[in-house]
Structures are given as structure tokens and as C-alpha cells.
Amino acid sequence: METIVIVGGGAGGLELATRLGNSAGKAGRARVVLVDRWPTHFWKPLLHTVASGKHDPQVMAIDYAAQASEHGFEFARGEVLGVDRETRRVSLAPWIADDGAEVLPARSIGYDKLVLALGSVTNFFGVPGAEQHVLTLDDVAQAETFRQRFVDGCIQASARQAAGGQLNPGIDIVIVGGGATGVELAAELSHSARTLAKYNVHALDPVRHVRIRILERGSLLLPHLHPRLSKRAARHLRALGIKVLTDTAVARVDGGAVLDTEGCTYPSAITLWAAGVEAPPLCATLGLTTNPLRQIAVAPSLQALEDPDVYAIGDCANFVCPIMGKVPPRAQAAHQQAMYLAQVLGQASPLKAPFAYRDYGSLVSLGPLAAVGVLTGTAGGRKYPVGGVLARLLYSLMYRKHQMALHGVVRMSAQTVADWIRQKLSPAVKLH
Ligand SMILES: Cc1cc2nc3c(=O)[nH]c(=O)nc-3n(C[C@H](O)[C@H](O)[C@H](O)COP(=O)(O)OP(=O)(O)OC[C@H]3O[C@@H](n4cnc5c(N)ncnc54)[C@H](O)[C@@H]3O)c2cc1C
Incomplete structure (x- = not known):
């Protein structure tokens, strides 16, 4: 019985493990093992709602171990540090508990087929100070950190305002990047600021004193949409009191401010970087062809170009569809690729046709x-x-x-x- 190891239980990886477990795992045709560094799955497109406090990740998260036992696959918790393609083993870092105690030592898992579904990490584009001073929305822990800083920041600003003597009372929040993540977060934050005022958590005017700015390098928000829709989104955000600054490229980030290339300074108590993504550093260590964003180049079968036993799906894969062009890093692409591989791997009569992306x-x-x-x-x-x-x-x-x-x-x-x-x-x- 062959072992299929899937690394990454995100939008693509968990769906693939569930589908393969249900078909091949339960039928005894393959041993399916899902590896993730976290114990639970949270659907990444909703991370901005965790950051704004709208959703509680504890309530919405799916426990990998429970999902595995119900759907015929195994779950191994651990951060994958490397892959030895010669011996076909993935190596996992020791699992360390919150109190610093070692729960499990470093170990490795053998595979016959390996699927990399590692997702993406924030791309700072080498902007000085960005990595040190900004928050990101790469995972639940970071979204929770943002939420806590946002709520605490509003409370502190409110207390300072009550003490008086401030020239510009309130809190400044800067979101770098006017793509979907930045726009969605800004809108949710604006609503959360109003709710917190209603709850008397702070005594700030949610529009005048909770100042949310989006800095976008291009001339429009949401560049992947038609300009008419981009303008509609910008109008909606401005009506909520959010300042939308386009043609504004960030040159540097400091502890309390963001500076643009024209020399303007934007005060910022909390800076959220949502300017782009790249594949995790692990992807560049596997001896496989990658693009400048470290995404693994895959054939229409989603196999890595150099190794037919390694597949890549979702944000960490670079698949150029002959009809649609480069597949974007989106949940719908990860979902379609998971559906495709579920029909290819571990099946009695596997699908032979190549993967074709459909933009819905x-x-x-x-x-x-x-x-x-x-x-x-x-x-x-x-x-x-x-x-x-x-x-x-x-x-x-x-x-x-x-x-x-x-x-x-x-x-x-x-x-x-x-x-x-x-x-x-x-x-x-x-x-x-
Ligand atoms: C705020 C926000 C809003 C979004 N909105 C949309 C939207 O509206 N529509 C849309 O289509 N897309 C949206 N996206 C993009 C979408 O979330 C991603 O394209 C999608 O999640 C990619 O799926 P994936 O399976 O490739 O990776 P992910 O879902 O990111 O999962 C990767 C998994 O790999 C695990 N992992 C990574 N490295 C390791 C390692 N070394 N060892 C062990 N485990 C590891 C991670 O813990 C994670 O569980 C949004 C993203 C964000 C951040």
C-alpha cells in the first residue's frame, strides 16, 4: 500500500486529505498522512475577520486529528523542515509545547507520493523596517495578535484622550496594500471600531479618532477587478471614513510611522502589511525549479518538473495554464487542484487528463x-x-x-x- 504524505492542511491540503482519505484511505488502497505545524485548520480567507474580532477562531477551527479519524487519513503535527527526495522522507522539527517542554522529538515520515500544499507567506519586497515593525495576516496567531493590539490600542488612545493635552487624539492604523486582504480588513475594522464604541470599550469617535489608512502603490485599489469596481470599492471605504491613498509606495517602516517614496510620513500605532505573498522559504530548498516568488514549477499533472513523486498545489505552486495563464494564489485554485489530485492519486482507475483551471x-x-x-x-x-x-x-x-x-x-x-x-x-x- 503506498503512502501519500500531504504537507500543509490549508484550503487545498485539508480538502485533498479528506477526499483521498474518504476514497483511497478508507478502501485500504493508500495510507494518507497529513502534516501541519498547527493542531487545527482555519480557512485563510477569513483571517481578516479574526483580526477585526468578528470571528472567534477557537469556535470555527477544525481539529485535524478529529477530521482525520472521521475521514480515513492520519494526522501528524509538526513543522516540516526539509525533504530528502533521495530517500523519500520528510523531516519534522521537534514539537515543543507552550511551556517549552518537548512533546515529540525531531522525526521523519517516509512517502511514496508527496503533495506540497504549504501556502504562502507575506512578501515584504525588501522594504526597510517592514519585517521588524509590521503585523501580517499569515496565520491565526498573527490575526489574533492584530486583534489584541487593535482593541488595546483603542482603549489606550481613549484613556490618553480623557487625560487631555493631545494635539491629535486617537489611534492611527496603516494598512499597506490595497488588494483584497487590505480592503477587506479595513472595512471590517471600521465596523469593529463602531461596535467597540457602542460597547463603551473606548470613548473615541470611531470615524475621526480611529484613523484607518490604506496605502496602495498602484493607481487603483483591487487591481485585479475592473476599474469601475475598484472605484466603487474605494467610494464605499471612504464613506466608512477610511482614507484611501493610491499611487503611494512605501519606502520605509519605523516603530511608529510609515514613510512613502515622496517623503510623506504617516503616523501608525499598528501597521498591517498586506502588499503581496510569496511561497515559504522551504520551497527553495528542495532542489526543484521555482520562480522568483519561490513557487514550485509544476506540469499540467501538478507534478514537480524534476520529480514525478512530488506534487505542489495552491499558493506554493506555479502552474501556468495554457488557456488561463498563471493560476493566481487563491482559495478557489487550491480547491480545484485538491479536487483534481483526489482523482489522480490513490485511485483504482486514476484520472489521466491534465489539470485545467477555471476562473469562477x-x-x-x-x-x-x-x-x-x-x-x-x-x-x-x-x-x-x-x-x-x-x-x-x-x-x-x-x-x-x-x-x-x-x-x-x-x-x-x-x-x-x-x-x-x-x-x-x-x-x-x-x-x-
Ligand atoms: C485575509 C485573506 C483573505 C483572502 N481572501 C480570499 C478570497 O476571498 N478568495 C480567495 O480565493 N482567496 C483568498 N485568499 C487567499 C487564500 O487564502 C489562499 O490562496 C489559500 O488559502 C491558499 O491555500 P493553500 O492550501 O495553498 O495554503 P493555506 O490555506 O495557506 O495553507 C497552508 C498550510 O500549510 C501549513 N504549513 C506551511 N508550512 C508548513 C511547514 N513547513 N510544515 C508544516 N505545515 C506547514 C500551514 O500551517 C497551513 O495550514 C485570502 C487570503 C487572506 C490572507
């Missing part, structure tokens, strides 16, 4: 009641712009679709109801 469009949330984006039609690939509440509803369905892939329709429906009830019973912003 792109939706960007602008807060609880609005979104903007395009949907791509099935016939001729025509794009349909969508906005407002309808687009927001469609945006919410993306997460439900992910849940359905992992749990099936019945459990997804039950969770949707449970989430709705929980939302009614819990505070609108997580405070602790």
Missing part, C-alpha cells in the same frame, strides 16, 4: 452587508459585475462551500444554523 470570478467583502466583484459565466467566460448585499451573500457562500467539501452538506447546513445562533448570542467583536 472574484468577490471582495466590504463589511457585513456589502461586497464587490465579478462572476465568470460558464459560456464564453463572460464576466458579470456584482455588488451590494447580493455579492456579500455570494461571498459568504464561498466559506460554506469549503465546509461542504470537508464535512458534507448535512453538517455544513447544521453548522450554518449553529453559526447564526452563536452570532445572535455572542458579542459582535471578540474582546478577550
